[in-house]
Amino acid sequence: MKIATYNVNGINSRLPVLLKWLQNAEPDIVCLQELKAPQEKFPIDEINKAGYEAIWHGQKQWNGIAILSKGFEMTEVQRSLPGNEDDNQSRYLEVIIDQIVICCLYLPNGNPYPGPKFDYKMEWIKHFKKRTKQLIDMDLPAILIGDFNIIPTEKDVYKPERWKDDALFQPEVRKAYSQLLKNGWTDAIRTLFPEETIYTFWDYLYKAYDRNAGIRLDHILLSPYLRSQLMRGGVDKEVRGWPKSSDHAPVWVELDRK
Amino acid sequence: MKIATYNVNGINSRLPVLLKWLQNAEPDIVCLQELKAPQEKFPIDEINKAGYEAIWHGQKQWNGIAILSKGFEMTEVQRSLPGNEDDNQSRYLEVIIDQIVICCLYLPNGNPYPGPKFDYKMEWIKHFKKRTKQLIDMDLPAILIGDFNIIPTEKDVYKPERWKDDALFQPEVRKAYSQLLKNGWTDAIRTLFPEETIYTFWDYLYKAYDRNAGIRLDHILLSPYLRSQLMRGGVDKEVRGWPKSSDHAPVWVELDRK
DNA sequence: GCCGTAGTTG
DNA sequence: CAACTACGGC
Numbered sequence: 001m002k003i004a005t006y007n008v009n010g011i012n013s014r015l016p017v018l019l020k021w022l023q024n025a026e027p028d029i030v031c032l033q034e035l036k037a038p039q040e041k042f043p044i045d046e047i048n049k050a051g052y053e054a055i056w057h058g059q060k061q062w063n064g065i066a067i068l069s070k071g072f073e074m075t076e077v078q079r080s081l082p083g084n085e086d087d088n089q090s091r092y093l094e095v096i097i098d099q100i101v102i103c104c105l106y107l108p109n110g111n112p113y114p115g116p117k118f119d120y121k122m123e124w125i126k127h128f129k130k131r132t133k134q135l136i137d138m139d140l141p142a143i144l145i146g147d148f149n150i151i152p153t154e155k156d157v158y159k160p161e162r163w164k165d166d167a168l169f170q171p172e173v174r175k176a177y178s179q180l181l182k183n184g185w186t187d188a189i190r191t192l193f194p195e196e197t198i199y200t201f202w203d204y205l206y207k208a209y210d211r212n213a214g215i216r217l218d219h220i221l222l223s224p225y226l227r228s229q230l231m232r233g234g235v236d237k238e239v240r241g242w243p244k245s246s247d248h249a250p251v252w253v254e255l256d257r258k
Numbered sequence: 259m260k261i262a263t264y265n266v267n268g269i270n271s272r273l274p275v276l277l278k279w280l281q282n283a284e285p286d287i288v289c290l291q292e293l294k295a296p297q298e299k300f301p302i303d304e305i306n307k308a309g310y311e312a313i314w315h316g317q318k319q320w321n322g323i324a325i326l327s328k329g330f331e332m333t334e335v336q337r338s339l340p341g342n343e344d345d346n347q348s349r350y351l352e353v354i355i356d357q358i359v360i361c362c363l364y365l366p367n368g369n370p371y372p373g374p375k376f377d378y379k380m381e382w383i384k385h386f387k388k389r390t391k392q393l394i395d396m397d398l399p400a401i402l403i404g405d406f407n408i409i410p411t412e413k414d415v416y417k418p419e420r421w422k423d424d425a426l427f428q429p430e431v432r433k434a435y436s437q438l439l440k441n442g443w444t445d446a447i448r449t450l451f452p453e454e455t456i457y458t459f460w461d462y463l464y465k466a467y468d469r470n471a472g473i474r475l476d477h478i479l480l481s482p483y484l485r486s487q488l489m490r491g492g493v494d495k496e497v498r499g500w501p502k503s504s505d506h507a508p509v510w511v512e513l514d515r516k
Numbered sequence: 517g518c519c520g521t522a523g524t525t526g
Numbered sequence: 527c528a529a530c531t532a533c534g535g536c
Contacts, residue, residue: 463527
């Protein structure tokens with residue numbers, strides 16, 4: 001089973017690129033972030049035509065997440081972070097597919113640091129950690145997947161010193177990420193490629209992609225039960241070079257579900 | 259030699275449509291109006307890639323004209339209407355190609371009538387007529403080509419009575435046009451098709467194109483010397499039906515230059 | 517740079 | 527209906 005995440009930066013502007021990538025990559029499950037479209041403007045007809053069912057949670061101008069599935073039945077569990085239901089930003093969607101709890105997230109960016117947006121990020125992380133703790137405690141097969149807006153380590157950024165004041169690279173944010181790993185979650189991509197330079201985001205500005213001036217923000221974390229099923233994974237980096245692409249690239253893993 | 263005019267209504271928004279049309283129609287010379295782009299945002303690289311050289315006169319938000327040439331050398335003569343150089347609107351460009359003086363124009367719309375914008379239109383026409391008179395007096399091979407924003411006769415509009423109060427159809431404007439013909443200029447399209455209903459513009463609103471509720475605004479006028487060289491001509495009406503099209507269609511003639 | 521939003525013009 | 531100006535967000 002191939003599971004992917006892709007921050008599309010506008011589902012409707014990105015539709016041709018998304019459909020082309022779906023056809024090439026043939027993922028079974030896809031978690032999307034930054035739809036930037038209200039609920040009623042999600043292009044469900046074209047997604048269906050490509051062979052995917054979808055559950056999505058849109059929002060007028062920003063945020064918005066979706067989960068696509070080809071051939072696997074989906075059951076919606078949550079459309080906001082439990083304990084954070086009064087959050088008016090669409091950033092969390094949880095479904096069960098093939099007995100796996102799939103948590104699609106678009107964690108707040110938090111810039112500028114410091115400030116109220118960063119405080120909101122830390123508050124969101126607090127609720128998120130509570131949820132991930134529950135999933136671990138219940139020994140469920142689960143995946144945390146999406147745009148974490150966290151650069152985990154200095155390996156995951158082209159010039160660490162330039163990101164010292166950025167909300168994506170603050171020690172308390174990176175600590176929250178490393179605690180997830182300590183609690184039993186496995187960073188699938190880093191596990192498969194322990195030493196490689198791997199980025200998932202390149203800014204639109206300053207020809208960042210041409211210079212490979214990227215950062216790693218999009219992650220796939222596996223619960224202990226699923227770790228042994230991890231077969232392959234990667235970043236579809238070339239997609240970032242296509243015309244009219246998102247500033248993120250798709251990230252994927254293949255699990256051996258037997 | 260095939261010479262065309264096309265009011266693109268935004269050169270950068272129209273680029274895919276323009277390139278597709280250039281490839282299909284293969285004109286040698288193209289006069290463009292309503293670039294709606296400043297000088298530095300003209301997409302010269304893509305135009306070059308399509309095989310055309312270009313001279314253009316951009317303007318920040320409105321107006322803007324260009325002349326493209328494939329395989330014929332161009333010499334710029336004027337980039338504003340002589341006698342009207344302090345006009346700050348980019349509406350006139352004159353070049354010599356293959357010994358023909360080509361006058362690309364985007365005549366002011368003039369709405370609402372009456373008012374200062376209509377006065378500006380009449381003032382512009384006054385300067386324009388002076389220039390056309392000079393060209394006739396000098397017996398030069400010349401073409402007046404572009405968006406005249408003039409509906410010449412009742413034949414050239416789907417419902418004349420609805421345009422009685424419009425600046426495009428005022429008697430004094432139509433008179434200026436008929437005087438050009440009297441002075442020796444030949445309306446190429448009307449000469450080729452004396453009785454047909456021919457439109458070059460259909461409003462974006464109210465499904466005007468589907469209803470063929472159009473008007474004829476884009477004209478190609480030949481000096482006496484060139485009249486005998488007129489072989490063919492037409493309106494590429496289907497282009498108006500393409501996705502993301504301009505509200506105008508391209509108009510073209512073929513001259514036998516021997 | 518490239519998304520979206522709203523308002524203005526034709 | 528589809529250009530434009532702006533602005534906010536990342």
